Amino acid sequence: xxxxxxxxxxxxxxxxxxxxxxxxxxxxxxxxxxxxxxxxxxxxxxxxxxxxxxxxxxxxxxxxxxxxxxxxxxxxxxxxxxxxxxxxxxxxxxxxxxxxxxxxxxxxxxxxxxxxxxxxxxxxxxxxxxxxxxxxxxxxxxxxxxxxxxxxxxxxxxxxxxxxxxxxxxxxxxxxxxxxxxxxxxxxxxxxxxxxxxxxxxxxxxxxxxxxxxxxxxxxxxxxxxxxxxxxxxxxxxxxxxxxxxxxxxxxxxxxxxxxxxxxxxx
Numbered sequence: 001x002x003x004x005x006x007x008x009x010x011x012x013x014x015x016x017x018x019x020x021x022x023x024x025x026x027x028x029x030x031x032x033x034x035x036x037x038x039x040x041x042x043x044x045x046x047x048x049x050x051x052x053x054x055x056x057x058x059x060x061x062x063x064x065x066x067x068x069x070x071x072x073x074x075x076x077x078x079x080x081x082x083x084x085x086x087x088x089x090x091x092x093x094x095x096x097x098x099x100x101x102x103x104x105x106x107x108x109x110x111x112x113x114x115x116x117x118x119x120x121x122x123x124x125x126x127x128x129x130x131x132x133x134x135x136x137x138x139x140x141x142x143x144x145x146x147x148x149x150x151x152x153x154x155x156x157x158x159x160x161x162x163x164x165x166x167x168x169x170x171x172x173x174x175x176x177x178x179x180x181x182x183x184x185x186x187x188x189x190x191x192x193x194x195x196x197x198x199x200x201x202x203x204x205x206x207x208x209x210x211x212x213x214x215x216x217x218x219x220x221x222x223x224x225x226x227x228x229x230x231x232x233x234x235x236x237x238x239x240x241x242x243x244x245x246x247x248x249x250x251x252x253x254x255x256x257x258x259x260x261x262x263x264x265x266x267x
Contacts, residue, residue: 022112022140027210030141033100034173034203037162040126040137042073045148045156048117049079051086061085063117065125072163073127080134082125087118094121095147098192100158100199103143112140124148124155141211154192158199177204 031039046065063084067076087093093116095104104114113136117123126137126144138144148156165176181200187193 022110024112024140024211028140029210030208031138032203032206032208033143033158033199034162034165034177035207036126036138036142036144037072037159038166040072041129042125042127042134042137043071043159043163044073044076044080044125044127045069045071046080046123046125048086048119048121048123051084051117051119065123068122071124071159082127082134082136084115084117087116091116092118094118094149095155097147097149097153097155098195100154100195101202103141104146107141113138113142114145117145118147121147122149124159154195157192158196161196162203174204 037043044065045068047068048063049066050064051062060083062081063086064079064081066079070076093105106114106116123145126142127134128137129135136142136144143155146155161180165173168176177200181197181204184190184193184197184200
């Protein structure tokens, strides 16, 4: 994943933020695309059909998703609802169909995941079941919900392949990834093949680095007191040194003046 100022609260869209803000724990790693595929309980291709309604008298905004295909997991037999909002004209922003690395730009906002969807958009959702309801899988800054408007969208191609890889024994996955990368590399100047090749290389590289390092421990009170004493002692030493320098400068000036008077010619 490219280094981005992900932890900044960037107001990219005009829609209000959800009630829950995100603050990833120190050492948090954004899942790779293969990890996202492996961990999700349901990978659902669906069409956003409705929104802005309450669920079970809960004032949380929801969207309705009409299932099109379950790439992994059980196919829902009716529309599902997800905590999210329908996009307005002012915040209509679709995923970049040729970016297989970074999540939808809205993930850079305070909630750290995408939560606004155009009505009618066809989206590939990665979901987990919690409290008898579907929720976003993957965690902050993951590609849990990207628009895929065509059947041959690069993201759909990549996910279908990673689902096949995730079904293999772990010791066979690297070989499968490398073989597919070689096949795509042989296609030469095909730009989509190049995108897929680059993404497979990222999966072969292993887990993403942590977003940020461990936070430094809180300073010990005794250490703070010692540091304060040392700073005070250093200040006093500097003041003494400055006074000594002033005295020495005055003495040098007096000596110079005396020598000048001695060397002065007499009538």
